[in-house]
Amino acid sequence: MSSDSDAFVVSPMRDNWYQASSYYSSSFALITTVNEDGLTSIGPYQLSFPFEVIQRRSWMVVSRPGSNTHTNVSRTKKCALNFVEYNKDQIETVLKFGYPGQEPAEKMAYNTFDLIDSPTAGRESNDIFPKIIKEAYQVYECTLDVDRINENPILRDSVSAHLLLNIDNILLKERWYKNLEGGGTTMPEVPLTYGFRGASKFWFGERAEPYALPIPDLGPQHEVVHYEANRLDDEVRFTEDACKQLTGIPKAFLTQALQSIIGVAKQQGVSTIDLEFVQKLNAERSD
Ligand SMILES: Cc1cc2nc3c(=O)[nH]c(=O)nc-3n(C[C@H](O)[C@H](O)[C@H](O)COP(=O)(O)O)c2cc1C
Helix, strand or coil: CCCCCCCCCCCCCCCCHHHHCCCCCECCEEEEEECCCCCEEEEEECCEEECCCCCCCEEEEEECCCCHHHHHHHHHCEEEEEECCCCHHHHHHHHHHCCCCCCHHHHHHHCCCCEECCCCCCCCCCCCCCCEECCCCEEEEEEECHHHHHHCHHHHCCCCEEEEEEEEEEEECHHHHHHHHCCCCCCCCCCEEEEEECCCEEEEECCCCCCCCCCCCCCCCHHHHHHHHCCCCCCCEECHHHHHCCCCCCHHHHHHHHHHHHHHHHHCCCCEECHHHHHHHHHHHHC
16 A cells, blocks of 8 residues: 555654654564562563664663663663564564563563573673573673763653663674674564554564665765774774775775775774874885
């Protein structure tokens, strides 16, 4: 059904407007936290997205205040964001997890996910660190940034709980790690949710087969170089000005060329590749 020729009408602003006044679909995280009895609990959160992506790695969760997740993470400061692939049977468990007012022990009685200790040293489950979901294709291990929440009136004074989470570790299943490092030829089967509808239903969706389109070649852009350059190594950073010098490299050779520059920087103990570094390198290479 196409709505191309329909007129736009104004939808009234309601609380939880993203689902009560409009359509917003995305995936969700299953957040594990530890309660006061030392029990790991699982809460599904759709309002959960990357927040700071350059230099700092953080995540934002918008929760109703007083959820187990909000209460637990406020006490322990630690949580894990578990991302699972689509599995029709387990979606029903996810839906049940989303019903408010259940104690973690009640949720664990019908839980169909396997909970395991984190493989991260020092993050084995205890009164602070939660277990993680074995079936997850990836897990972000996080710490609540209480200081920055309290410094920021929008986060501090909101009627929702805005959980600013610093990402301590990104864990990928080996298969997905290799896929990513190899350029990403396939994608996890990410489940979708469309949220609560009509007072009686919660909508989910199966993802369609993902496909890749080549990035349009709109000429060499330093932003593209900058993005690629700062993705390659977690110790060496390129400045924008340095990348402006590198726009002439054909796309097919870009990654290789950037890696070789990173190699030289590392040999010299340089962690920021700036304009001067690139100019010096170019001068040496043209000698
Ligand atoms: C798929 C799904 C996504 C949800 N997303 C959110 C959300 O983003 N924010 C929120 O406050 N509640 C959300 N809910 C409802 C919470 O899961 C619900 O408040 C639940 O009680 C949270 O669990 P917890 O108390 O163990 O943290 C969602 C529910 C489902 C099923």
